[in-house]
Amino acid sequence: MIHLSHSNADESVPAEGRASDVVVDQIQRQILSGTLENDSLLPSERDLMEQFSTSRTVIREAVATLASRGLLEARPRFRPVVRKPGYDTALNSVGSIVQLMLQQEGGIESLFASRVFVERGLVRDAAVSANREDISALKEALARNKNAIADSETFYETDMAFHGVLYGIPRNPIFPAIHIAYCSWLKPHWGQMLRSPERNEVNYASHVAIYTAILERDPDAAEEALATHLSTAWEYVRETFGAS
Amino acid sequence: MIHLSHSNADESVPAEGRASDVVVDQIQRQILSGTLENDSLLPSERDLMEQFSTSRTVIREAVATLASRGLLEARPRFRPVVRKPGYDTALNSVGSIVQLMLQQEGGIESLFASRVFVERGLVRDAAVSANREDISALKEALARNKNAIADSETFYETDMAFHGVLYGIPRNPIFPAIHIAYCSWLKPHWGQMLRSPERNEVNYASHVAIYTAILERDPDAAEEALATHLSTAWEYVRETFGAS
DNA sequence: ATCGCATCTTGGTTCTACCAAAATGTTCTC
């Protein structure tokens, strides 16, 4: 049973829940409807307190709730800024728990395995249904990747960008969000990997293999290329520092 | 009166964050370490306020934060109960935002498409690497599914259970959590579908097809069977009520 | 025009108080 449903749009009298809930609901509505423009600053707590004719306690609680949902971005001493929700912010808001999960036994392995699973499916689909634009996007990303072999820092970025193109191919906004999430979650562990032009060369070659397989419309080859690519990269990460 | 006890330069904390953060951190630690037993009740706010020698405000704020992270389950007028985090609670805590996303144009389609994507990969892998136990689990789920054809309610459950077996095959704790999330998120929209023994019969036949393909170690057939299964079911849902 | 200081604003925190509902204890009844 899921209890998180903001179930009722109660305009009627009965059993008031938390007072902050109605404030949350109102502000949420204002954000979604655009009354509160995206990237704009939320009114001061004292203003809101007057606007909703309630105490500051309630306002603060509501703001905290909305912030935890990702609809507001509240840095400690600053005015909260309005963030219209997207799939990325949704996944972002789980970040804190995910970080906990990752510290547990096998956490990183599980997450990485899920990523491999997803990308295997992505490259299969890409091999089947990538159109001209997708292909050229991959080609461009590949070119940038090649040019960055000497510079490990930008190579890392172009590496992610290349994989990011794959996430864009399904034309489903959820996938790019997942990609961003994977990158941000794995970065702390992945980023410690020793990088070198030699390693970059190897990874670039893997990308080429994936690209080629997609180009040749060979799902199995594409999947295979990606699987070996990621697993070897993962092995390299593992041996860089003992499994935590 | 200890006002500024740990206000600044306390320990390794670089910037003077919120006071509630240290409380959040402490309680979180206690939950993870088991000092606060799972399913037990959190001490009263006034106790905590004494324990951490701080005001009730920050305690409440900390509790709210932990609740939003899913480490506490806080019903309006009751004592919060401790919930040791799992992948399921992690996904659960995004539920509220996801519900918002789903109300936007194409939200449900996107989510459902992602589910199809995932399950296509699952059945492929199942066809390749399912072991005896997996097969027998599928067989059992299938049998229960068949027995429930007459009763649409339990058929729905056994239907989900069958798909759930697929999510268990990778032996990756993330996947069952994803399954639960999909079910709970899609339930409000999916549950409105008109169900009938005839429809159940069709769906059961699809399950058999998937099972058979897995049994025959035919990934392509399995994927195909699942894709058609879900897409026809989806079409049926769509025509039941116009796309929202 | 720019820098620097005084001031205002605003978020973070504490405190006190009150209310209502939950939890607990007590008594009364059968």
Next chain:
DNA sequence: GAGAACATTTTGGTAGAACCAAGATGCGAT
């Protein structure tokens, strides 16, 4: 003595005032 009805205590939710410190602002001096 068990269970129901009632009284009391706990406890979470809300209000409101006050204070502090850091950001934001404005103004005057250079």
